[in-house]
Amino acid sequence: MAEWLYEAGIGENRAALVSRGVIWKARIELERTAPRHGAVLNARLTDRNTGKVALEAGGEALCDPLPKGITQGGALRVRIVREAIPEPGRAKLPKAVPAAPDDAPGDGLDLLGRIRASGVPVRQLRAHEADVLEEAGWSEVLEEAVTGDIGFPGGMLRLSPTPAMTLFDVDGSGPLEALSVAAAHAVARAIERHGIAGSIGIDFPTLANKAARQAVAEAIDAALPQPFERTTVNGFGFLQIVRRRTRPSLPELLRADPVGAAARAELRRIERLPPPPPATHMVSRRVANRLAQKPEWSAELARRIGGATAFVAPKE
Structure with a gap:
């Protein structure tokens, strides 16, 4: 069950x-x-050319389309249809659409x-x-998200998020058609497991005949739940999938702040240690610095385990 x-x-x-x-x-x-997908928020138009709005609750979003007749500085109510997406160097702003007239303000789920x-x-x-x-394999799933290495019987996937799309590269041995069909099932499971959406590209081995390429496309259809759209497998072995995107994938979240992810993982491990709580805990220098910047995390850990833990880094 x-x-x-x-x-x-x-x-x-x-x-x-x-x-x-x-x-x-x-x-x-x-x-x-914040803002979460589905939130209905009051806003004010700050840039009519780009559709940028300032949210009353804080932050900005891009609204498309804009309500008819709205002018610079005008008030409007928007619904968030995609949360902010972290990217190297900057984040994509949340996307919004005008809210329906009867939509009451509120946070998304x-x-x-x-x-x-x-x-x-x-x-x-x-x-x-x-x-x-x-x-159930939580740490293994997080490692997949961070490293991009995903094994399957007979081969390996390499997952690479990019600003344009998430890419999967297929590698392995044995007959290429069987490898590609197995990879298609593995990709579908990885997409679901890691919450990957938007534009997704898969680079399969080059398959010479049309029937083999069709078998790979049908494997995607069988393994990946709808809704999505896809292309056929072209002569170079490339197939593209498009899924509706509402929030970042697990790889995007973890790779945007690997130090923060490592710090939170350490807190999880300490919280599960049998009592008494450790007086000190060794972590990397970067994790120690992050925890020093987030004293509220250490305070919450102390509340949960019944004692304070000092995080120390190895001496250089």
């Missing part, structure tokens, strides 16, 4: 859809994520609200209980 496992962590909340002991979907929501709305049973985890999230 499938169930969502949910964990209210320090600095982030986590959820995994688990069935038969395997993680099929992994999701992380960072603290103070948080992670716990979304998984509850899925209709699948939700189990909320506690730190003193058995770590069923880890038993």
Whole structure:
């Protein structure tokens, strides 16, 4: 039986859809994520040429289309249809559309609200209980997201998020058609597992005949839940998928701030240690610096485990 496992962590909340002991979907929501998908917010137009609006709750978004007749500085109400997307050097602003006349202001669903709305049973985890999230392979999924290395029988995928699209490169041995079909199933599972959407490119081995390329496309159709659109596999082995994008994927979130991700993972590990809490805990210099910048994380850890832990880095 499938169930969502949910964990209210320090600095982030986590959820995994688990069935038969395997993680099929992994999701992380960072603290103070805003604006969320589905939020209805009051705003003011700041740049008519780009559609940029200033949100009353803080931050900016791009609204397209703009309401007819609105002028620079005019007030409007918008609905967030895509959250901000982290990118190297900058972040893509959230996307918005004009709200319907009867839409009341409100926040979009948080992670716990979304998984509850899925209709699948939700189990909320506690730190003193058995770590069923880890038993299902949580750390392995995070490592996939950070490194991009995803193994499957007979081959390996390399996942690479870029500003334009998320790319999968297929490598392996054996007959190329069988390898490509197996890779198609592995890509579909990775897309679901890591919450990848938007434009997705897959570079399969070059397949000489049309029937083999069609078999690969049909494998994608069979393994990846709708809705999505795709191209055929071209003569160079490339196939493109487009899925509606509402928030960042797991790889985008973790790669945008790897030090923060490592710090939050350390906090999770310490929270699950048997008592008494450690007086000191060794971490890398960068993680120690980040935790020093986020004293509220250490304070919350102390509250949860019943004692303060000092984070120390190796002496240089």
